[in-house]
Each structure stands twice: as C-alpha cells, then as structure tokens.
Amino acid sequence: MNAVNPLPSGERLFISGNEAVARAAWGAGCKVMAAYPGTPATEILEYASRLPEMYSEWSVNEKVSLEVCIGASLAGSRALCAMKHVGLNVASDALMTQTLIGVGGGLVIAVADDVGLSSSQNEQDSRFWGRFAHVPVLEPSDAQEAYDLTRFAFDLSEQFDTPVILRMTTRICHVKGVVGTSQRRPFNSGVGFKKDPARLVMIPTNAKHRIPLMYRREERLQQYSEESNLNLLKEGNDKRIGFVTSGPVFMHIQEAFPESPILKLGMSYPMPTGKIRELASQVEQLVVAEEVEPILEGEIKAAGIQVLGKEILPRIGELAPQVLRPAIAKLLGDARAEETAPPRTLADLPEVKVSMPPPGSSLFPRPPTMCVACPHLGIYYCLSKIRNKAISGDIGCYTLGAGHPWNALDTTICMGASMGVAHGLDKGRTDVDGDQKIIAVIGDSTFMHMGMQGLLDITYNRGNVTILLLDNRAVGMTGGQDNPGSGRDIHGEESPRVDFAKLCEALGVKPERIHEVNPYELPTLFKALREEVKIDDTSVIITNQPCVLVDFYAAKPPLRVEDDKCTGCKNCLDVGCPAIHVTRRETVVKPNGTTKELAFVRIESSACTGCNLCPSTCGPDAIVPVENFIRQ
Amino acid sequence: MSDNSITNILVAGIGGQGVMTAAEILAQTALAQGYDVKKTEVAGMAQRGGVVTSHVRFGDKVLSPAIPPGEVDILVGFEPAESLRWCSHLRKNGVAMVSTTRQEPPVVSLGLFDYPEDPVAQMRAANIRMHAFDAGAIAVGLGNFRLVNTVMLGAISEYLPFSPEILKNVILERFRKHKPKLVEINEQAFEAGRAAQAAH
Numbered sequence: 001m002n003a004v005n006p007l008p009s010g011e012r013l014f015i016s017g018n019e020a021v022a023r024a025a026w027g028a029g030c031k032v033m034a035a036y037p038g039t040p041a042t043e044i045l046e047y048a049s050r051l052p053e054m055y056s057e058w059s060v061n062e063k064v065s066l067e068v069c070i071g072a073s074l075a076g077s078r079a080l081c082a083m084k085h086v087g088l089n090v091a092s093d094a095l096m097t098q099t100l101i102g103v104g105g106g107l108v109i110a111v112a113d114d115v116g117l118s119s120s121q122n123e124q125d126s127r128f129w130g131r132f133a134h135v136p137v138l139e140p141s142d143a144q145e146a147y148d149l150t151r152f153a154f155d156l157s158e159q160f161d162t163p164v165i166l167r168m169t170t171r172i173c174h175v176k177g178v179v180g181t182s183q184r185r186p187f188n189s190g191v192g193f194k195k196d197p198a199r200l201v202m203i204p205t206n207a208k209h210r211i212p213l214m215y216r217r218e219e220r221l222q223q224y225s226e227e228s229n230l231n232l233l234k235e236g237n238d239k240r241i242g243f244v245t246s247g248p249v250f251m252h253i254q255e256a257f258p259e260s261p262i263l264k265l266g267m268s269y270p271m272p273t274g275k276i277r278e279l280a281s282q283v284e285q286l287v288v289a290e291e292v293e294p295i296l297e298g299e300i301k302a303a304g305i306q307v308l309g310k311e312i313l314p315r316i317g318e319l320a321p322q323v324l325r326p327a328i329a330k331l332l333g334d335a336r337a338e339e340t341a342p343p344r345t346l347a348d349l350p351e352v353k354v355s356m357p358p359p360g361s362s363l364f365p366r367p368p369t370m371c372v373a374c375p376h377l378g379i380y381y382c383l384s385k386i387r388n389k390a391i392s393g394d395i396g397c398y399t400l401g402a403g404h405p406w407n408a409l410d411t412t413i414c415m416g417a418s419m420g421v422a423h424g425l426d427k428g429r430t431d432v433d434g435d436q437k438i439i440a441v442i443g444d445s446t447f448m449h450m451g452m453q454g455l456l457d458i459t460y461n462r463g464n465v466t467i468l469l470l471d472n473r474a475v476g477m478t479g480g481q482d483n484p485g486s487g488r489d490i491h492g493e494e495s496p497r498v499d500f501a502k503l504c505e506a507l508g509v510k511p512e513r514i515h516e517v518n519p520y521e522l523p524t525l526f527k528a529l530r531e532e533v534k535i536d537d538t539s540v541i542i543t544n545q546p547c548v549l550v551d552f553y554a555a556k557p558p559l560r561v562e563d564d565k566c567t568g569c570k571n572c573l574d575v576g577c578p579a580i581h582v583t584r585r586e587t588v589v590k591p592n593g594t595t596k597e598l599a600f601v602r603i604e605s606s607a608c609t610g611c612n613l614c615p616s617t618c619g620p621d622a623i624v625p626v627e628n629f630i631r632q
Numbered sequence: 633m634s635d636n637s638i639t640n641i642l643v644a645g646i647g648g649q650g651v652m653t654a655a656e657i658l659a660q661t662a663l664a665q666g667y668d669v670k671k672t673e674v675a676g677m678a679q680r681g682g683v684v685t686s687h688v689r690f691g692d693k694v695l696s697p698a699i700p701p702g703e704v705d706i707l708v709g710f711e712p713a714e715s716l717r718w719c720s721h722l723r724k725n726g727v728a729m730v731s732t733t734r735q736e737p738p739v740v741s742l743g744l745f746d747y748p749e750d751p752v753a754q755m756r757a758a759n760i761r762m763h764a765f766d767a768g769a770i771a772v773g774l775g776n777f778r779l780v781n782t783v784m785l786g787a788i789s790e791y792l793p794f795s796p797e798i799l800k801n802v803i804l805e806r807f808r809k810h811k812p813k814l815v816e817i818n819e820q821a822f823e824a825g826r827a828a829q830a831a832h
C-alpha cells in the first residue's frame with residue numbers, strides 16, 4: 001500500500017471522521033495503533049496503516065487490540081485502539097482493570113456505535129462504559145472535532161493518568177467534512193517502561209489501593225468537565241427550549257433550531273452538572289437529546305434538574321432533524337412547526353405540484369446479498385437440502401445464509417457464539433428434537449476471533465457437532481481485510497498463515513474428522529456433509545476458496561444459459577447467485593391436474609465469474625461457457 | 633433562513649454501481665469552489681448488492697450531514713426502482729436524474745417480490761420534475777458500462793450552482809492523474825450525459 005504523504009501543518013483535508021481519528025493520532029505522536037475490523041470503525045486502522053512511521057496492526061480480536069495498546073502505553077508511548085461498539089464488550093475485561101492501573105503514554109479507545117443499526121447485531125450505547133470503568137468519554141460532533149478531540153484525548157489521558165474513551169457514531173465515522181490539521185508532534189521519549197508491581201500487578205492487595213485513586217481521578221475529571229471549554233454553551237435567543245446534547249445530534253439541533261441555546265458536551269462523562277443547572281435556569285424547558293440511551297437524562301434527573309428526554313424523543317435510531325422537528329413542535333404546541341419549515345433552494349426552478357407515491361411502501365426491499373460467485377453459496381445450497389438439522393450460525397457474510405433462498409441458519413448471537421451454542425443445542429436437547437443433527441457455521445476470521453475456544457470446549461467435553469469452517473482468506477463482511485488466515489499483515493506483507501486443519505487437530509478434533517473441501521464442488525461438499533452429520537463425533541469441514549473481494553481472486557470466463565435447453569426447473573436459483581436472473585415465469589398444469597411454477601433464467605455474463613457452481617444443479621446441462629468472451 | 637444557500641444532492645443506487653465515486657466527485661468539485669461540504673459514505677454491508685445512498689451537502693456552512701426528507705434538490709438515481717424509492721425525499725421543486733437501466737435483486741428473481749412495471753411512469757404521474765434515460769446503454773455504447781458514473785454527472789451538470797465545465801474538469805483531472813488513457817472517453821461520456829439530459 002502506498003503511504004499517505006506526510007503533510008506540513010495547517011493542511012485542510014476532506015476526510016471522514018474515521019480518517020480524522022487516524023490522522024489526529026498520527027499527528028499526536030501516537031506510536032501504536034491496533035484494531036479488529038468492525039463497521040463503522042474499520043477505516044480508522046485502514047487509514048492509519050498508510051501513515052508513515054507509526055506501527056499499526058490488525059489484531060485477532062478487540063481484547064487483544066486493547067491489550068497491545070495497554071502494553072504500548074505502559075512502555076511509555078501513545079497508543080490508540082479502535083473498535084465497533086460490540087468490540088468493547090469483548091475488550092471490557094482488560095478495560096475494567098486497566099482503569100485501576102492508569103497509563104504511561106496516552107491511551108485512547110475509539111469506539112464506534114452503530115446508531116441506526118446499519119450493520120450490527122445490536123444498538124448498544126458505549127457511553128455506559130465510561131461510567132462503568134470510571135474513565136472520561138469524549139464525543140465529537142463532526143470530522144473536525146473527531147480530529148481535535150482525538151488529539152486532545154492523548155493529552156487528557158496523560159494529564160489524568162487514565163484511558164480515554166472517544167465515542168463515535170456512524171454519522172461521525174462515515175461522514176466526510178473539511179478538516180484542518182495541526183503540526184505533528186514527536187513520539188514520547190525519555191520515559192520508558194517503569195517497573196512498579198504495586199501499580200501494575202493487579203492482585204487484590206494492590207488493586208485495593210488503586211481503587212481510591214481511581215475515584216479521586218474521577219472527581220478531578222468532574223471538576224475539569226465543569227471548567228473545560230469542551231463543554232460549551234452555544235447561546236441562542238429563543239429561550240423556550242434549551243438543549244443539552246453530544247455527538248452528531250449537536251449538528252442536527254443547530255440545523256433544526258438555529259435560535260435555541262445548546263449546551264454541547266464534548267466531554268459527556270463526567271457530566272458538567274453545574275453548567276447544565278445554569279442552562280436550565282435560563283430557559284423555559286430543558287431538553288436532553290442523546291443517542292441512544294437516556295444516560296445523561298438519568299444523571300440530570302438524579303441531580304434534581306427538571307428535564308425532558310426520552311419522554312418526547314425516540315429511544316432508538318438517530319435524532320436527525322426530521323425526528324427532532326416534530327417532537328419539539330409537539331412540545332411547543334405546534335407553534336414552531338411552521339417557523340422551521342424547510343428552506344428552498346434552486347429557487348429559479350418553477351414549483352410543481354407533486355403527489356408523491358407513498359415512500360417506498362409498495363416497493364420490493366433490496367437487502368444485502370452474498371456476492372456473485374461467493375464461496376459461501378455452495379455451502380448454503382447444501383445445508384438447505386439437509387433434513388432434520390439445527391444450524392448454529394455466526395457473524396460474517398455467511399450470516400446472510402439465514403435469508404432467501406437458503407433459509408439455512410437458525411441462530412446468530414455474537415462473534416464465536418456458533419461453537420458454544422451448537423454444543424448447548426446438543427447437550428440441552430429435549431425429547432421432541434430426537435436425533436436432530438447439530439451443525440455450526442463459522443468464518444475464518446470469526447473462528448480466530450472467539451471461535452477457537454468454543455471448539456476446544458466442544459472437543460474437551462466430547463461434543464458432537466459438525467462444524468463448517470469457511471476459510472475465504474479474508475474478513476469479507478467488513479471489506480476483505482487480511483487476517484492470520486490470509487497470510488498477510490495489514491500492509492499486505494507476507495506473514496505466517498494459519499493452518500486451520502492443524503489448528504483444529506491441535507484443539508482436539510480427530511484428524512480423520514477434518515476435511516478440506518472446495519466449496520464450488522457441490523458433490524464433494526454434499527458427500528462430506530452427509531457423512532459427517534451421521535457420525536457421532538465432532539468434525540470440521542474446512543472450505544478453501546477465497547472471497548471474491550481479495551486482490552488475487554481470478555475470474556474465469558463466464559457461463560450462459562442455453563434457452564432451448566432450460567426447462568425452467570428453478571434448481572439453479574436455489575444457489576442464490578445474484579448473476580442468475582429470471583427471464584419469464586410460466587404455470588403449467590401437469591397430467592395429474594396439479595400446477596407447477598416454472599421460471600426460465602439467464603446468466604448476466606458481465607457479472608458471472610465462471611465459478612462453475614451452478615452447472616451441477618442443472619439436470620439438462622443448460623448452463624454452458626460463453627465462447628470467446630472478453631472481460632471489460 | 634441561514635442555510636438558504638445549501639445545495640442538497642442525494643445519490644442513490646446499488647452497491648457496486650459507483651454511487652460513492654459520483655458523490656465523491658461532486659463533493660470534491662464543490663470543495664474546489666470554496667464551499668463547505670459534508671458527505672456521507674456508506675460502507676460495509678453495502679458492498680453486497682444492497683441499497684446505497686450518499687448525501688452531498690454544500691454551501692456556506694453545512695451543519696447536519698444528512699439531508700432531511702423533502703429537502704433534496706437533485707436526486708441522482710442510478711436505477712429506476714431506487715429512484716422511485718427515494719423520490720419522495722425531493723423538494724417540491726427538486727429534480728430527479730434517473731438512469732432507466734433496471735437491476736433486479738435476487739428477491740425479485742426468486743419470485744418473492746415484483747419489480748414495479750414502470751417506475752419512471754409512476755414518478756411522472758407524481759408530477760416529479762425529472763429526466764430519465766438509459767445511462768447504462770449510453771455507457772455500453774461508448775464501450776464500458778463503468779462510464780455510467782460520468783454520464784450521470786454530465787446529466788446533472790446543468791443543475792449545479794457552478795458551470796458544467798468545472799465539474800467536467802474535475803472528473804477529467806482525476807483520470808489524467810490515474811488513468812490518462814480514459815480521459816477522452818470520459819469526456820465523451822460527460823457530454824453524452826449532458827445531451828441526454830437536454831433531450832429527455
């Protein structure tokens with residue numbers, strides 16, 4: 001990968017919030033950055049890896065990434081780890097004790113909440129961790145602030161001897177704006193790793209002494225929060241409502257209610273109670289607008305300040321202008337609704353009378369699908385044909401196997417859960433499920449993240465699960481990043497590649513129960529699966545074809561359907577490859593009077609990669625290669 | 633109203649169609665004109681055939697990055713059904729630039745849902761100010777379906793608060809840097825888009 005040119009100070013860049021975090025950390029003399037990919041935080045490390053001189057890595061999971069950064073901090077250097085919201089659940093064990101230790105070099109945890117659930121299994125609010133771990137929480141409201149607050153977070157961390165949580169949301173991570181940068185600061189130097197067991201070895205006697213220090217730090221931070229201009233009042237003439245807010249909601253409020261006073265919390269924990277009380281005394285009604293849980297609201301109310309929050313605003317999703325406007329209008333008895341009517345532009349165009357179709361209502365959904373030729377397609381084709389089974393799934397592109405046409409995934413919880421849940425489905429089965437086969441499906445990256453321990457638990461406890469380990473040489477779901485299974489590091493440089501068969505064997509799976517298969521060869525795959533579900537032991541079927549996103553993926557000449565041979569049997573549609581399209585449907589009446597639906601198909605040759613999966617589902621051999629094809 | 637000068641462009645399509653690139657070019661052009669710009673980027677799952685939208689807002693000072701429904705000035709629709717999906721976000725006097733190249737998702741292929749018979753007619757019936765033409769066919773006619781992007785940008789160029797030449801130059805400059813061989817064909821695609829807009 002090409003390095004981003006080191007820039008002189010005072011540069012103005014058009015970058016996303018994620019890129020701003022990476023750029024700011026680099027500018028703040030951060031020496032180590034680590035992350036496990038996860039939407040919406042992934043680009044922080046992708047961008048960091050292209051900046052010179054700083055060490056960056058894909059860690060195998062978020063806990064390890066935080067531990068790497070703790071180590072780097074204790075070694076004296078500034079460090080930042082980045083993760084999506086659920087990543088901090090994984091890393092929390094480290095965080096909850098690290099907070100007692102404090103830092104060497106500044107330590108920043110950038111955590112991105114998926115407000116609106118664009119690509120996550122839940123919508124949890126990471127600000128809770130600040131309270132739980134007694135560490136400060138900073139919340140940027142756009143890309144520029146993501147830059148400024150990241151840079152500042154390192155100083156705060158060192159000044160108060162605390163890790164700092166930088167809480168982002170999708171609307172910060174994935175929004176580009178103009179960002180002014182400042183001069184790069186040198187790495188920390190002169191102070192290295194300071195051996196101090198009473199502080200760094202958290203056994204009960206030592207930890208006991210650290211707890212009061214942590215509380216004292218929190219009190220000092222509370223004081224700081226009251227005084228700091230991170231928590232700033234934006235004055236406004238309309239005193240009917242005063243807002244307390246943080247993060248991107250600050251921008252939404254300014255857009256919707258330009259005249260309202262707003263107390264904007266750049267540091268939302270510890271909360272500046274005094275400043276909030278002051279605003280409350282200046283306005284008729286105080287409203288707290290926060291995404292997503294009523295955290296500040298509870299604390300404001302506990303301080304005896306009258307405030308409205310989730311009574312009038314939704315508890316899920318974004319608090320965008322179109323959500324705020326009607327809620328506040330209602331509160332004000334609609335007086336405000338007209339004043340805030342959307343402004344017009346393109347004023348030179350004549351206005352037409354528009355009678356809109358109901359927004360999207362009658363329209364088909366367009367859910368994400370697996371890619372054309374995805375190596376997971378064949379797996380789900382086979383799984384959908386196995387009877388009397390329960391399939392414990394996991395998180396990755398293969399979670400889409402729960403959808404059409406396969407409907408072949410019965411559970412998804414969190415990363416790695418497929419292993420333990422499968423084992424529990426087996427051990428906890430009741431009489432009604434009889435000899436139902438238990439199958440688990442897990443991706444390579446998920447397996448290394450949290451799945452390996454689950455497999456060890458299964459083998460150690462003599463479980464009986466048939467495991468499909470989908471090794472596609474990439475973290476597909478988040479855009480095809482490298483991992484220990486791809487044999488390349490974050491820069492694309494060669495690194496040791498995990499041997500999954502050996503690894504499974506080492507974890508206790510019998511060698512004869514481990515099979516490596518090509519997922520495009522349906523007959524082989526079927527045979528392995530049919531045999532293994534029958535055997536009363538744990539087996540692992542490992543697939544060995546790459547995700548189509550990887551740079552070494554080699555497309556072959558595409559296939560096409562011979563119209564006169566296609567009988568409209570629809571079998572190939574069960575593969576679920578998006579390159580296969582229906583051209584026409586027909587209903588035929590069979591001799592016995594029953595009707596049958598036929599669908600005749602074509603293959604979009606510009607999309608088909610010739611993976612050769614679908615031909616083996618076609619009885620009449622209607623799927624054939626395109627001759628003399630030149631790919632654009 | 634303080635944000636009177638904000639231009640709101642919603643680019644909508646399907647993962648892999650170049651929605652992000654089109655939005656990025658618009659944002660860069662506005663930036664070069666000295667505007668404050670905000671642009672959403674949707675990543676992650678969008679790569680796999682789902683709906684993709686990007687909001688581009690520019691003006692003196694842009695606050696919220698998301699265009700509220702009903703405030704879109706220009707809808708750039710890379711697909712007719714996706715244009716229909718988002719057209720209700722247009723202002724009453726906004727304009728939709730629609731490519732009529734249809735892309736049916738697997739749920740339609742599987743027979744679970746129907747593709748609307750004529751999304752463009754539905755939008756016309758709703759009296760939406762619109763230009764609709766087959767940008768995919770124009771691109772393929774020029775030799776590469778990836779040119780759709782440039783065709784669509786050419787098509788909306790007359791509606792921007794700066795001259796079409798400025799947008800064209802930004803596009804061509806990008807190619808000049810990375811793929812000089814494609815400069816000429818992109819210029820043709822841009823002009824073809826402009827002509828299509830004028831004709832439809």
Ligand SMILES: Cc1ncc(C[n+]2csc(CCOP(=O)(O)OP(=O)(O)O)c2C)c(N)n1
Nearest residue numbers: 037038395396397443444445446475476477
């Ligand atoms: C704790 C946690 N971290 C990160 C994520 C984001 N995430 C979801 S799936 C996935 C990886 C999937 O990779 P893999 O298992 O190899 O499957 P693929 O997508 O390649 O099929 C990631 C990083 C998450 N959901 N939870």
Ligand code: SF4
Nearest residue numbers: 371374397476547548
């Ligand atoms: S990104 Fe890779 S793993 Fe994910 S659906 Fe596409 S081909 Fe499959």
Ligand code: SF4
Nearest residue numbers: 577608609611612614
């Ligand atoms: S060969 Fe069949 S399954 Fe493979 S990409 Fe082409 S159409 Fe899809």
Ligand code: SF4
Nearest residue numbers: 566567569570572618
């Ligand atoms: S499997 Fe073969 S015969 Fe059946 S619909 Fe597909 S192409 Fe036609």
